[in-house]
Amino acid sequence: MTLKEKVEQALDSIRLHLQADGGNVELIDITEDGIAKVKLTGACGTCPMSQMTLQHGVTNAIKQAVPEIKEVQAVN
Numbered sequence: 001m002t003l004k005e006k007v008e009q010a011l012d013s014i015r016l017h018l019q020a021d022g023g024n025v026e027l028i029d030i031t032e033d034g035i036a037k038v039k040l041t042g043a044c045g046t047c048p049m050s051q052m053t054l055q056h057g058v059t060n061a062i063k064q065a066v067p068e069i070k071e072v073q074a075v076n
Contacts, residue, residue: 003068007036010065014057018044025058034070036062050074 001009004027011025018024023044028037038058040050047053051074059072 003030006066007062010062014061028075034068036069036072037075039075
């Protein structure tokens, strides 16, 4: 399984929760130095709680499942 597939699988584990609130998350890129770039979409893209969602939901899910990822960054 590739690094990208592992990250996608981790995102799938939280995607249902995001979709229940009208949002979603999209993997944009993984850099060579282990940074996953993601984009919160739908309601998550404009929600005032999006930073908390990114830090506590998305980042935790990715880092637990894919320890090779050093950082998760949101992109617009």
